[in-house]
Amino acid sequence: xxxxxxxxxxxxxxxxxGLVFELVRRRRLMERYALLWMFSTAILLALAVWKPLLxxxxxxxGIFYAPSALFAVALGFILVMLLxxxxxxxxxxxxxxxxxxxxxxxxxxxxxxxxERTAAFEDEDERRELTRIP
Amino acid sequence: MSTHLAIVPAYNEAGAxxxxxxxxxxxxxxxxxxxxxxxSTDATAQVAAEAGATVIxxxxxxxxxxxxxxxxxxxxxxxxxxAVQVDGDGQHDARHINDLLAExxxxxxxxxxxxxxxxxxxxxxxxxxxxxxxxIRVFARVLSMITGRxxxxxxxxxxxxDRRGIVLxxxxxxxxxxxxxxxxxxHAHRLVATELPVEMRPxxxxxxxxxxTQSAYYMLKVLLAVFVGMLxxxxxxxxxxxxxxxxxxxx
Numbered sequence: 001x002x003x004x005x006x007x008x009x010x011x012x013x014x015x016x017x018g019l020v021f022e023l024v025r026r027r028r029l030m031e032r033y034a035l036l037w038m039f040s041t042a043i044l045l046a047l048a049v050w051k052p053l054l055x056x057x058x059x060x061x062g063i064f065y066a067p068s069a070l071f072a073v074a075l076g077f078i079l080v081m082l083l084x085x086x087x088x089x090x091x092x093x094x095x096x097x098x099x100x101x102x103x104x105x106x107x108x109x110x111x112x113x114x115x116e117r118t119a120a121f122e123d124e125d126e127r128r129e130l131t132r133i134p
Numbered sequence: 135m136s137t138h139l140a141i142v143p144a145y146n147e148a149g150a151x152x153x154x155x156x157x158x159x160x161x162x163x164x165x166x167x168x169x170x171x172x173x174s175t176d177a178t179a180q181v182a183a184e185a186g187a188t189v190i191x192x193x194x195x196x197x198x199x200x201x202x203x204x205x206x207x208x209x210x211x212x213x214x215x216x217a218v219q220v221d222g223d224g225q226h227d228a229r230h231i232n233d234l235l236a237e238x239x240x241x242x243x244x245x246x247x248x249x250x251x252x253x254x255x256x257x258x259x260x261x262x263x264x265x266x267x268x269x270i271r272v273f274a275r276v277l278s279m280i281t282g283r284x285x286x287x288x289x290x291x292x293x294x295x296d297r298r299g300i301v302l303x304x305x306x307x308x309x310x311x312x313x314x315x316x317x318x319x320x321h322a323h324r325l326v327a328t329e330l331p332v333e334m335r336p337x338x339x340x341x342x343x344x345x346x347t348q349s350a351y352y353m354l355k356v357l358l359a360v361f362v363g364m365l366x367x368x369x370x371x372x373x374x375x376x377x378x379x380x381x382x383x384x385x
Contacts, residue, residue, distance in 0.1 A: 097196055101204040104170070104190040105211065111189075 005067055009048035017041040036084060040077035047073060136215040140165040140231070141205030142187070143198055144222030148176040155185035157228040158220060165231065168208050169222065172201040178222075198291075203307035210304040218294040226292045230332040234294040237330045245325035246295045248317075249332035250287035269353050273314050276360060281321040286329055288314045298325055314356045318363050 020037045023029035047054045047070055058069035140158050144151050151169060158167050169182035173195035183189045190204050202219060209217040218234060220226045230249055237247045252274075270289050277285040291313050295303065302323055308315035320327050 097200045100192050100194060100196055101200065101207060104192040104204050105207060108188060108190045108208070 002067075006048060006051070009067075009070060010045065013041050013045040013048055017045065033088070036081055040074075040081070044070065044074055044077070137213070138162075138165045138216045138218070138235070139205075139209045139212070139214040140167045140218050140220050141202065141209065142167060142169045142182075142220050142222045143172055143201040143205065144169055144174065144178050144182065145172040145195060145198075145201070146174045146176050146178060147222040148174070148178045148181050150224045151178055151182045151222050152185040154220065154222055154224050154226075154228075155182060155187045157224070158231065159186060161228040162231040162235075165218065166214075168205055170201045170205045170208075172196055172198070197310050199307055199309045199312040202312060203303060206300055206303040206307065209300045214300065215297050216294060217300050219291055221291055225334050225336070227333060227335060230292070230330075231294075233332070234292075234330060237328065238294050238296060243326055244296075244328055245299050246293060246320050246327040248287060248290050248327065248329045249292035249334075250290055250329040251332065251334050252286040253329055253331035265349055269349060272353070273356065273360075276357075277314065277317050280318065280360070280364065281327075283327070284329070285317060285327075288317050292332060292334070308359065311352055311356055315359050315363060318360055322363070 017038065020029065020034050020041065024031055024034045047057065051066075054069055055066050057073065058064070058066040061069065061072065063069045063072060140162065142151070142154060142158075144154075147154075155167050155169065158165055167187040169179070169187040169189050171179040171182065171189055171191045173192050179189045179191050188208075190208060192201060192204060196204075205219070206217060216235065216238065218231055220228065220231070226249070234247045234249060238244055252270075270287065273288040274285050277288050293313075293316075299320065302319065302325065303316070306319065308319065317327060
């Protein structure tokens with residue numbers, strides 16, 4: 001692999017790793033979701049730094065031009081991550097549905113309780129009015 | 135004494151909801167009415183409450199599946215024995231509610247009765263676009279094959295369930311376009327479903343939840359759900375299973 005390409009790959013993956021790390025440090029990204037990113041960037045960094053490993057991966061999956069193997073591996077990680085996001089979105093949608101239903105049912109209960117309470121107070125007022133007249 | 139509930143999901147149906155509620159009160163006075171206002175932007179909830187219905191107001195639009203499930207959750211929490219789904223737009227004729235109830239009561243072991251537009255004696259109780267009727271026919275064939283019982287109107291939302299159906303639907307109800315999948319769910323849980331001929335009216339106000347351009351998407355999505363559902367080892371969550379909604383990491 002050309003030296004220039006190797007340097008660019010290393011810098012890019014290092015930059016990505018640092019960005020993810022910084023986002024976790026600032027609590028903008030939860031560790032749960034950062035792990036997959038860090039794992040991917042670590043593997044890509046290893047492949048970019050250690051040429052023989054990349055060559056062996058390229059041979060193993062039948063790619064003649066070794067740097068392309070780096071892209072292939074990166075693409076694999078991207079697909080896994082997108083699927084991961086779809087799963088997370090599905091779960092969030094499910095959770096928000098459950099919450100919305102719960103809120104709707106609770107709101108109805110509050111309405112009923114408030115109506116009952118208002119009615120009880122009105123009865124009480126009426127009774128006082130009646131008893132005040134001697 | 136057994137208690138009955140009519141679940142009326144409504145999304146921006148301020149024009150029709152009062153008539154629907156009044157219809158149910160008139161023709162099926164045994165039934166309490168709960169209107170599930172699915173995040174309407176108009177006065178649906180207010181009109182429904184003034185018409186004498188209990189109103190569940192969802193904070194945002196969940197779609198027909200989520201709204202209907204809220205109705206079943208209400209039925210479960212308030213220990214109703216029978217629940218019937220009635221569309222908020224007035225398509226379902228409330229006079230048939232008592233027919234459905236009679237059918238549900240007529241034989242023990244029936245858990246769900248669906249009002250079918252295609253069993254009506256004159257055979258043309260319902261007019262719709264060719265594409266939609268073809269879609270309904272396809273689903274009817276697929277579901278009849280899977281369940282081993284004749285299903286003529288799988289997309290009908292005019293259904294009545296007993297306590298077991300209420301418990302099932304309160305815990306698990308399909309998402310976007312639930313009717314077809316609900317038939318399959320009922321079958322997977324070994325509940326018995328039958329059909330009864332009913333007539334349906336054209337809409338009086340508002341718009342259908344499915345327009346023609348969405349029909350193809352609807353078909354594909356429901357077919358996927360049907361076949362994936364068949365391959366699922368256990369179609370729904372039983373007591374002691376992992377919660378369907380968890381904080382567990384995915385993949």
